[in-house]
Amino acid sequence: MDGLVALLGLPYTDAVVIAGALVLGITSGVLGAFAVLRRRSLVGDAVAHATLPGVCVAFLVAGVKDVPGLLLGAAIAGLVAALLMVGIERASRIRPDAAIGVVLSGFFAFGVVLLTHLSNSSDADQAGLENYLFGQAAGLLERDVAVMAGLAASALLVVGVLRRALTTTLFDPAYAGAIGLPVRALETVMTALLVVAVVIGVRVVGAILMVAMLVVPTVTARQLADRFPRVLVLAGLIGAAVGVTGALTATRGQLPTGPVVVLTGFTVAVAALLLAPGRGVLWQARRLAARRRTVRRDAVLTQPDAPVSGLRDRLVRAGLRRRGLLAADGTLTAAGRAAAAETAERRALWTAWLEHGPSIRLPDAREPDPTDLRGSLGDDAVAQLRALAAGAPR
Structure with missing residues (x-):
């Protein structure tokens, strides 16, 4: 003492x-x-x-x-x-x-x-x-x-x-x-x-x-x-x-x-x-806000000709223009078309997961991320999903 x-x-x-x-x-x-x-x-x-x-x-x-x-x-x-x-x-x-x-x-x-x-x-x-x-x-x-x-x-x-x-x-x-x-x-x-x-x-x-x-x-x-x-x-x-x-x-x-x-x-x-990183209320709120922005961005990328519905839509389009994904006339640029194709593929994979997820083989219990299915499940699982979605044997 x-x-x-x-x-x-x-x-x-x-x-x-x-x-x-x-x-x-x-x-x-x-x-x-x-x-x-x-x-x-x-x-x-x-x-x-x-x-x-x-x-x-x-x-x-x-x-x-x-x-x-x-x-x-x-x-x-x-x-x-x-x-x-x-x-x-x-x-x-x-x-x-x-x-x-x-x-x-x-x-x-x-x-x-x-x-x-x-x-x-x-x-x-x-x-x-x-x-x-x-x-x-x-x-x-x-x-x-x-x-x-x-x-x-x-x-x-x-x-x-x-x-x-x-x-x-x-x-x-x-x-x-x-x-x-x-x-x-x-x-x-x-x-x-x-x-x-x-x-x-x-x-x-x-x-x-x-x-x-x-x-x-x-x-x-x-x-x-x-x-x-x-x-x-x-x-x-x-x-x-x-x-x-x-x-x-x-x-x-x-x-x-x-x-x-x-x-x-x-x-x-x-x-x-x-x-707390990953668990805190503010961290979760930030993650939720980011996902909402991603959803709004994907909606514009997949339907660039849709009418502007409000301030948030205008802000999303302005952000896409700053990133070079959307032209001034509202059409997609080459980079925008590539991003739209990536978005469509991600949605298709998520749809395949919802339909065939229980049928694929995973090495462990994994939580799928709708925004990054390949990163969360792995290449082998994605290949199985694509095969099942196409109707081919695993």
Whole structure:
């Protein structure tokens, strides 16, 4: 920790907060990915809220605010809540979202009752337990960060050892069961990993906001990567960057660490949703606009004598004239006729794909691009389409 203090040039307390946020970001990013990609993000929210009664019960049993003991109580309560949700789903006709709502509200209400009871008691040691609800990173001690780091290292080691089995169970539990993997046990392991992530984070961001740290890194990483191993690594790095950036911003501005960390993650996630290459909303809008321009251009190339229908048509024709495809009198130039022939061929290939696509042989599952069928499917597939369209044997 002394090395971190010297490296950052910050006071000791601020360095401890940043170290805790770093551990939280890496752990919640990697472990939260399993919940997000299982479509069980709200389970993390329910588990986070369920840690409050666990903390209160642990204090009632021990009588002191011993951090490892309180985290153990939080972990037990979170695991019981997660298993109870699974049990309610399997033993009844209640939908998963309803089971999550029942468990979340019940455990959280019990925690609030216990917290209020302890606040009204004469025991002065109970002061500060509400920090597990809202988070108070400023109250972290070096030994607290050490406990968090130990839990994080153990959880990440489990992910590293069981990654293949966990990945198979995550995406195809039926196949995992068919090849002999213990699906129920692996699902329980994923749930336990989620509980570990929540337990690590409740001291920093609190039970209410913890779900954001489980979801934001994976949402951002999923916008930037397709393969699950890359998503895991990216989610951990993004979580670390969000945690450290938010903690630094909070310490500089004398603001609450948890909300600032979450707001930082929210900003990063929104930016990724808007700007991610190939997936972002603005990227998709740009691609859609380009396709619309291509459709309008093709319409003019195939029917240059059609009457001008509006401003967009005039702009398209002006663009074609600038590119040398359309003469001043509205007829196609030599380059325009070549472009029109290319357009007609592309349309013919797409028509052939719609009619004969299921009949051709492809080496893998490919997504055809209507604007570039040859580039997306390959020369062999295009040759098969042409043969089928012409009625010749393949």
